[in-house]
Amino acid sequence: MDASSGPQPLRSHHTKTLSGTVRVPGDKSMSHRALILGTLARGTTRIFGLLEGEDVLATADAMRQYGAKIARDEDGTWHVDGVGVGALLEPSEVIDCGNAGTGVRLIMGMAATYPFASTFTGDGSLRKRPMKRVLDPLEEMGAQVLARDGGLLPLTIRGNDTPLPVTYTVPMPSAQVKSAVLLAALSTQGTTTVIEPIPTRDHSERMIKGFGGDLTVVENEDGSRTITVEGGKVLQAQDVTIPADPSSAAFPLVAALIAPNAEVVIKDVMLNPTRTGLIATLQEMGADLTITNRRTEGGEELADITARSSQLKGITVPAERAPSMIDEYPVLAVAASFAEGETHMPGLHELRVKESDRLAAVVDGLTTNGVHSENGEDWLTVTGTPGAVPGGGTVITHLDHRIAMAFLVMGLASQQPVTVDDGRVIATSFPAFGGLMSGLGASFTRLSNHA
Numbered sequence: 001m002d003a004s005s006g007p008q009p010l011r012s013h014h015t016k017t018l019s020g021t022v023r024v025p026g027d028k029s030m031s032h033r034a035l036i037l038g039t040l041a042r043g044t045t046r047i048f049g050l051l052e053g054e055d056v057l058a059t060a061d062a063m064r065q066y067g068a069k070i071a072r073d074e075d076g077t078w079h080v081d082g083v084g085v086g087a088l089l090e091p092s093e094v095i096d097c098g099n100a101g102t103g104v105r106l107i108m109g110m111a112a113t114y115p116f117a118s119t120f121t122g123d124g125s126l127r128k129r130p131m132k133r134v135l136d137p138l139e140e141m142g143a144q145v146l147a148r149d150g151g152l153l154p155l156t157i158r159g160n161d162t163p164l165p166v167t168y169t170v171p172m173p174s175a176q177v178k179s180a181v182l183l184a185a186l187s188t189q190g191t192t193t194v195i196e197p198i199p200t201r202d203h204s205e206r207m208i209k210g211f212g213g214d215l216t217v218v219e220n221e222d223g224s225r226t227i228t229v230e231g232g233k234v235l236q237a238q239d240v241t242i243p244a245d246p247s248s249a250a251f252p253l254v255a256a257l258i259a260p261n262a263e264v265v266i267k268d269v270m271l272n273p274t275r276t277g278l279i280a281t282l283q284e285m286g287a288d289l290t291i292t293n294r295r296t297e298g299g300e301e302l303a304d305i306t307a308r309s310s311q312l313k314g315i316t317v318p319a320e321r322a323p324s325m326i327d328e329y330p331v332l333a334v335a336a337s338f339a340e341g342e343t344h345m346p347g348l349h350e351l352r353v354k355e356s357d358r359l360a361a362v363v364d365g366l367t368t369n370g371v372h373s374e375n376g377e378d379w380l381t382v383t384g385t386p387g388a389v390p391g392g393g394t395v396i397t398h399l400d401h402r403i404a405m406a407f408l409v410m411g412l413a414s415q416q417p418v419t420v421d422d423g424r425v426i427a428t429s430f431p432a433f434g435g436l437m438s439g440l441g442a443s444f445t446r447l448s449n450h451a
Ligand SMILES: O=C(O)C1=C[C@@H](OP(=O)(O)O)[C@@H](O)[C@H](O)C1
Pocket: 028, 029, 030, 101, 102, 173, 174, 175, 176, 177, 179, 201, 326, 327, 350
């Protein structure tokens, strides 16, 4: 984010039509992991379709500090010359992960089993987010931590000479916590076991196996998953192809559903079953979605999705679906604003600890745009008014890219324009958002800082 220029308010306007074919950038979760595993592997990993957003670029910078040599070809292919498991270098500078929870938590896991110190920090949003959830298991593995009260950034981790394999049950549905322990396990002699009572996105497991790691996953009868990693194994460089990010695809997709006269094709969207909760939910709401060209590439499912203007109806979204659509609730709340009746979303406690308190930020954004909602500690109910969402409000984004993009999408179909107070943070995950949406027919204007 360009912090030097001050906030950059953006406004979106009612559109008469949206149409075209787009490809959104590569998946953010996979992009972080490809850089980290490329660093831990021997040889040169090539990454096709890496997301070149600020979150991921911060991870690339961090990996350079641990000794990886990372370069980008003119055609957009990234090369990571890895250092190998057990051979990371001690970083000489503070690792600044910017806005990225995934970046900082995964890198802390990777580094926590090396006998040197790493100091981590981030932007104003990341410095408020809970790190104890990752520090707890890493301390069990022998790492020493010096952190602010409550385990907040900035903090320093020093790993132990002989890290300990653990059996860890992840207390909250978090792929970041799971992944931090799995990455720490790679350089820990012995068997580390991670038990996930509620399954979350499984990109770490798939990619560690793809790089030749000794990892097994058992699906238990009660729906939980037991993941074991044998530490100390050599990882081999790979070619990694990253499909389009379903969490970014959600914005043009919902825009097409709520805008009039819309038909938008979104290509190569990753449809890993741990990420498809929004698609299932929108289909239950009556969305006109067609999924074609389903295939598997590089160990991940993907397809093209066509979305057309739809009359949505409110539903109850099953709470157990939340992990598979956790980042999509802000834009789902926008879709729900245009649906007939109420959309009830339980099981949202994790939204409180994202880039912002997303439940609160969504409620405020809905209210300022004339949409009625009710909420509790971990639920949200939105009352839709098809064809009659007032808009006209200014949304406080709290350094949260998903809040910014979700409400810009609202403005494409509301009666009055919708303004977000600062669009700069969109560059963390989807730098091309404005251009891509404008190419489909969306109209955004930049306002002066004092508008
Ligand atoms: O592992 C990942 O790549 C992510 C996991 C999720 O966070 P939690 O692990 O906190 O649920 C998600 O919200 C985030 O955008 C990406």
